[in-house]
Amino acid sequence: MARVVEADGAVDVIDIDDPADSRLDDFRDLNSVDRRPDLPSGKGLVIAEGVLVVQRMLASRFAPRALLGTDRRLTELTPDLTGRQAPGVPYYRVSAEVMAEVVGFHLNRGVLAAAVRVPEPSVAELVSGARTIAVLEGVNDHENLGSIFRNGAGLGVDAVVFGSGCADPLYRRAVRVSMGHALLVPFARSNNWPADLVMLRERGFRLLAMTPDPRAEALSTAMATVRDQPLAVLVGAEGPGLSEQAMRASDLRVRIPMSRGTDSLNVATAAALAFYERTRLPE
Amino acid sequence: MARVVEADGAVDVIDIDDPADSRLDDFRDLNSVDRRPDLPSGKGLVIAEGVLVVQRMLASRFAPRALLGTDRRLTELTPDLTGRQAPGVPYYRVSAEVMAEVVGFHLNRGVLAAAVRVPEPSVAELVSGARTIAVLEGVNDHENLGSIFRNGAGLGVDAVVFGSGCADPLYRRAVRVSMGHALLVPFARSNNWPADLVMLRERGFRLLAMTPDPRAEALSTAMATVRDQPLAVLVGAEGPGLSEQAMRASDLRVRIPMSRGTDSLNVATAAALAFYERTRLPE
Known part of the structure; x- marks a missing residue:
C-alpha cells in the first residue's frame, strides 16, 4: 500500500x-x-x-x-x-x-x-428556486435518460423530475451516456404522480407538454409566451408519449414543426430542442 | 410457394x-x-x-x-x-x-x-437545387450517423454530404437508428475533400461550421445572417471536431450557447439544434 x-x-x-x-x-x-x-x-x-x-x-x-x-x-x-x-x-x-x-x-x-446512493430530495424541495425543469414520464431507456441529462446540463435545465415509469438515472449506462451529468444535475422521483404536476403549477411553473400532435402549438410560439415564468418541460417515451393525464394537467401542448411526414424525433433530441428554445435569446 | x-x-x-x-x-x-x-x-x-x-x-x-x-x-x-x-x-x-x-x-x-446498393450521385449532382444540406467530417459512429439522418429528415435537411473519415450510412445499425431515413434522405460522398467545400461555396452555399469554441458566433445570431441563402451545416466528430482545413474553408464559425461548463453536446444533437434554428420561423 x-x-x-x-x-x-x-x-x-x-x-x-x-x-x-x-x-x-x-x-x-x-x-x-x-x-x-x-x-x-x-x-x-x-x-x-x-x-x-x-x-x-x-x-x-x-x-x-x-x-x-x-x-x-x-x-x-x-x-x-x-x-x-x-x-x-x-x-x-x-x-x-x-x-x-x-x-x-x-x-x-x-x-x-x-x-x-444518497437520499433524494422530494419534488417540492428539488424545484424550489428552479427556473427551468424537465419532467419525464415513462422514459424507460437508459440511453435516452442519460442523453436528457447531458442535454439538460448543457442547455440550462436546473433539475429533473421523474414521473411514473422511468428508468433509474443512476444506472451505469445512463450515467455513462450522460457524460456524468446524471450525477450533477439534481433530480427527484415523484411519489405522487400525476398529482405532483398540480403541485408544480401551484408553485408557479407553467407546464409545457411535448407532443407530435399537429394541432399543438409550435415550439417557438409557445415558448415565447412563458419566457418570464418558471417552466417545466414534459416529455414522454418515444411511441406512447405522455399519458392523457399528464397532457390534461399541462398548460400548453407543444410540437416541433417537422418535415417529410416524419413521425417524431428521439425523445432526448426533442427535449434538447425545447431546452434550446428556452435558453435562446430573442432576436 | x-x-x-x-x-x-x-x-x-x-x-x-x-x-x-x-x-x-x-x-x-x-x-x-x-x-x-x-x-x-x-x-x-x-x-x-x-x-x-x-x-x-x-x-x-x-x-x-x-x-x-x-x-x-x-x-x-x-x-x-x-x-x-x-x-x-x-x-x-x-x-x-x-x-x-x-x-x-x-x-x-x-x-x-x-x-x-445503388450508384451514388456526385456531390455536385446531390446539392443541385438543395436549400439546406448537412456536411459531415469524421463522423465515424453509426449511431450518430443514423441520428443525424433522422434529425435531418425531420428538420428540413435536403441532402447529406460525407467528407473524409465518416462511417458507412448504409450499415445496418445506421439505417436502424435513422428509422430508415438514411435510405430516404439523399447523400453523396466527397472524393475531393476538403476541396469540395470550395465547390459548395462557388455554388452559392454559405458554410456554417459548428464548434464548441466560445469565440464563435451564437447559433441564432449566425443563422439569421444566412436566412435567405442556401446553407451547409458542417459538423465534425465529438472530441476532435472539424479539421482546421474545414474550419478555414467555412464562412461562419458557430457555437451553441451552453451552461454549466459542459464540454459539448452529442454531435447529432448539435446538428439537430442547427437544423432546428434553420427551419425556425422568425418571431
Whole structure:
C-alpha cells in the first residue's frame, strides 16, 4: 500500500493481482450482476466509468467509496484525487487484464468508481428556486435518460423530475451516456404522480407538454409566451408519449414543426430542442 | 410457394424450415459477417430491420431483393408489399426460432429486407437545387450517423454530404437508428475533400461550421445572417471536431450557447439544434 501523494485526503493506492480479491466486489461482473441497483434487492451502487465521468463523480454529491483502474488512469486522475474529494478512498490498481476479468468485459475507459446512493430530495424541495425543469414520464431507456441529462446540463435545465415509469438515472449506462451529468444535475422521483404536476403549477411553473400532435402549438410560439415564468418541460417515451393525464394537467401542448411526414424525433433530441428554445435569446 | 395476393407485383411467399437454406444467405450471421458491406470485399447489401424501416426501404431508391420474416410481420407489411415496390420479390417466411438461428441473435423486430446498393450521385449532382444540406467530417459512429439522418429528415435537411473519415450510412445499425431515413434522405460522398467545400461555396452555399469554441458566433445570431441563402451545416466528430482545413474553408464559425461548463453536446444533437434554428420561423 502506498500513498500517491502525502497530502491529506489523497487516495490509498492498493495493488491487486488476484481478480478474485473480495475487495473488488463492487466492480464484479458489471454486465450481469446488479442490473437493478435501484431496487431493494440491488446493491444500490452508482458506478462511474472513464476519467471524465469519474471526475464528475468526484465533483458531485456521490462520494466514491472505491476506485478500480489501471496505473495510466491513476496518473490522469491524480490531480482530481488529491483534494478533499476522496479522503482515504482506495484506488485498486490493476492490470488491464485483471480489470477485464473482474468487470467481465474489456473496458477501455480503464477506470471505474463506485459510490453509494444518497437520499433524494422530494419534488417540492428539488424545484424550489428552479427556473427551468424537465419532467419525464415513462422514459424507460437508459440511453435516452442519460442523453436528457447531458442535454439538460448543457442547455440550462436546473433539475429533473421523474414521473411514473422511468428508468433509474443512476444506472451505469445512463450515467455513462450522460457524460456524468446524471450525477450533477439534481433530480427527484415523484411519489405522487400525476398529482405532483398540480403541485408544480401551484408553485408557479407553467407546464409545457411535448407532443407530435399537429394541432399543438409550435415550439417557438409557445415558448415565447412563458419566457418570464418558471417552466417545466414534459416529455414522454418515444411511441406512447405522455399519458392523457399528464397532457390534461399541462398548460400548453407543444410540437416541433417537422418535415417529410416524419413521425417524431428521439425523445432526448426533442427535449434538447425545447431546452434550446428556452435558453435562446430573442432576436 | 404461394402468392400472398394474386395482384401483379406482390411478393412471393416462400416457407423455409431449414436455417441452413442457402436462399437465406443475405441474412446470415448479421453481427459477425459483412461488417463492412461498403468495402469492395463486402457484400454491398443494405439491410432494413423491422416493419417501419422495411416500409421506408420500400419507399426508397433501394429495392429489396429479398425479405426474411415471420408470418405476423408479413401480415403487417402486406399493404406495402402488394404494390409495384416489390414485384416478385421473395418473402422467406420462417418461425422466430429459424430466424434467430439464421441471423445469429433474436431479432424481435421480426422482419428484415436486403437490397443491393445503388450508384451514388456526385456531390455536385446531390446539392443541385438543395436549400439546406448537412456536411459531415469524421463522423465515424453509426449511431450518430443514423441520428443525424433522422434529425435531418425531420428538420428540413435536403441532402447529406460525407467528407473524409465518416462511417458507412448504409450499415445496418445506421439505417436502424435513422428509422430508415438514411435510405430516404439523399447523400453523396466527397472524393475531393476538403476541396469540395470550395465547390459548395462557388455554388452559392454559405458554410456554417459548428464548434464548441466560445469565440464563435451564437447559433441564432449566425443563422439569421444566412436566412435567405442556401446553407451547409458542417459538423465534425465529438472530441476532435472539424479539421482546421474545414474550419478555414467555412464562412461562419458557430457555437451553441451552453451552461454549466459542459464540454459539448452529442454531435447529432448539435446538428439537430442547427437544423432546428434553420427551419425556425422568425418571431
